[in-house]
Amino acid sequence: MLYVDIEKKLSCFTLKVRFECDKLPLSLLGPSGAGKSVTLRCIAGIERPDKGRIVLDDTVLFDSEKRINLPPQKRRVGYLFQDYALFPNMTVWENIKAGMKNTPRNEREKKAEDLLRKFRLSHLRSARPATLSGGEKQRTALARIFASEPKVLLLDEPFSSLDTDLKWELEDELKLRFKDFDGDIVIVSHYIDEVLELCDHVVRIRDGASDDPVNVRDYYQTVLRSERMGRVTVSKKRIEWLDYDERSL
Amino acid sequence: MDLYPLFNSLRIAAISSVFVFLLGIAAAYYIAKLPRIIKGVLDVIFTLPLVLPPTVVGYLLILLLGPKRPLGSFFYEHFDIRLTMHWWSAIFAVTVVVFPLMYRTARGAFESFDHNLEDAGRTLGLSNTYIFWRIRIPYCKQGIIAGVVLSFARALGEYGATSMIAGYTPGKTATVSTAVYQLWRTGNDALAVKWVLINIAISAVVLLAVNLLEKKERRA
Numbered sequence: 001m002l003y004v005d006i007e008k009k010l011s012c013f014t015l016k017v018r019f020e021c022d023k024l025p026l027s028l029l030g031p032s033g034a035g036k037s038v039t040l041r042c043i044a045g046i047e048r049p050d051k052g053r054i055v056l057d058d059t060v061l062f063d064s065e066k067r068i069n070l071p072p073q074k075r076r077v078g079y080l081f082q083d084y085a086l087f088p089n090m091t092v093w094e095n096i097k098a099g100m101k102n103t104p105r106n107e108r109e110k111k112a113e114d115l116l117r118k119f120r121l122s123h124l125r126s127a128r129p130a131t132l133s134g135g136e137k138q139r140t141a142l143a144r145i146f147a148s149e150p151k152v153l154l155l156d157e158p159f160s161s162l163d164t165d166l167k168w169e170l171e172d173e174l175k176l177r178f179k180d181f182d183g184d185i186v187i188v189s190h191y192i193d194e195v196l197e198l199c200d201h202v203v204r205i206r207d208g209a210s211d212d213p214v215n216v217r218d219y220y221q222t223v224l225r226s227e228r229m230g231r232v233t234v235s236k237k238r239i240e241w242l243d244y245d246e247r248s249l
Numbered sequence: 250m251d252l253y254p255l256f257n258s259l260r261i262a263a264i265s266s267v268f269v270f271l272l273g274i275a276a277a278y279y280i281a282k283l284p285r286i287i288k289g290v291l292d293v294i295f296t297l298p299l300v301l302p303p304t305v306v307g308y309l310l311i312l313l314l315g316p317k318r319p320l321g322s323f324f325y326e327h328f329d330i331r332l333t334m335h336w337w338s339a340i341f342a343v344t345v346v347v348f349p350l351m352y353r354t355a356r357g358a359f360e361s362f363d364h365n366l367e368d369a370g371r372t373l374g375l376s377n378t379y380i381f382w383r384i385r386i387p388y389c390k391q392g393i394i395a396g397v398v399l400s401f402a403r404a405l406g407e408y409g410a411t412s413m414i415a416g417y418t419p420g421k422t423a424t425v426s427t428a429v430y431q432l433w434r435t436g437n438d439a440l441a442v443k444w445v446l447i448n449i450a451i452s453a454v455v456l457l458a459v460n461l462l463e464k465k466e467r468r469a
Binding site for chain 1: 363365366368369370371372373374375376383384387388390
């Protein structure tokens with residue numbers, strides 16, 4: 001379980017975010033610059049909130065009152081960066097193995113092999129990140145994250161820089177990985193359509209403050225429909241989802 | 250022709266380059282983490298030897314290392330070592346004069362570093378030492394190598410501070426640059442020209458190496 005209640009002063013406003021997430025994927029939703037990524041970076045320990053508390057399972061990651069602030073290395077978070085942040089001087093194989101600090105030395109080879117196979121990267125093991133396609137980079141980044149055995153997955157705008165085909169591909173990939181991941185998942189997005197099928201709950205961040213978590217379907221039907229009536233973007237999956245929804249109503 | 254000055258110059262330049270490499274990247278790395286005011290002050294201090302005349306640097310070093318000065322007298326009294334007028338005394342001079350070159354090149358290279366890589370490494374549980382040597386330095390490799398080569402070239406040619414702190418003793422503290430001056434001063438033009446040509450040849454090779462590295466970097 002992940003519990004977050006933090007405050008951080010940013011240049012234009014003070015960010016106040018509060019949510020809880022228990023195994024079911026949760027999405028932080030809001031316009032660019034609303035503080036979603038900062039929240040994620042605070043959870044990962046890359047940035048430090050001004051005050052508050054972050055707890056993951058039984059571990060206090062951050063507590064301003066008790067002066068606890070674990071370094072990112074000890075937080076066991078899997079952070080998927082927008083640009084994947086693959087180490088350019090290492091091959092796919094080395095990238096994956098670099099993340100294995102939590103695995104006993106003699107099991108690393110085998111585990112890396114398994115991950116290569118699982119993420120369909122076996123043929124690219126000695127390729128450098130610069131030569132990979134967008135989809136391959138993503139899969140390498142995900143494989144590397146899973147190699148580090150994280151307790152929580154933090155995905156920062158995973159779909160933002162992808163064209164439509166790749167979006168569906170990643171969505172399927174993520175759905176598959178989420179299924180056998182036993183931990184919390186937080187996805188940052190500014191676009192509800194992207195997380196519709198991946199998340200159970202949505203926390204909306206606007207003007208620096210977070211709303212209470214809402215079920216993603218409720219959110220979609222009430223908030224979004226009333227606000228964005230008529231602005232329907234056409235995407236195959238979304239229309240299917242819409243059809244399904246209306247039939248069940 | 251006694252090749253001692255060449256040998257001496259090369260070893261002084263090589264050893265100083267190692268020091269300058271370590272000190273330069275350390276300074277460039279840590280200064281980025283400091284508050285802005287301290288950063289500004291330190292940046293000026295670190296870059297100062299680049300614009301100061303080497304004789305001024307030499308003078309300041311003598312104020313510190315001379316036999317009757319704080320550091321110099323300490324070593325003389327406790328270890329019976331005189332810090333000036335040895336061949337290795339030139340290393341102090343050369344290191345200080347060349348340091349800004351390495352520091353500034355390394356800082357420029359580090360500025361281009363993608364900080365997401367560092368953050369990614371940290372969330373993956375990698376130690377800061379590992380991230381520094383295995384991710385940051387390889388990423389900035391070209392710039393750092395260029396800095397080292399440039400430092401080495403400048404170290405080979407250092408004259409002002411070296412002559413003040415190590416002097417010129419043939420076969421002991423003579424370097425190529427001090428030899429050229431002494432040979433010219435004593436009217437031995439034939440030998441002076443030889444050393445001048447050797448010096449030009451070495452510097453040209455080094456600069457060629459820098460250019461090749463930069464071209465390679467642009468391609469990468």
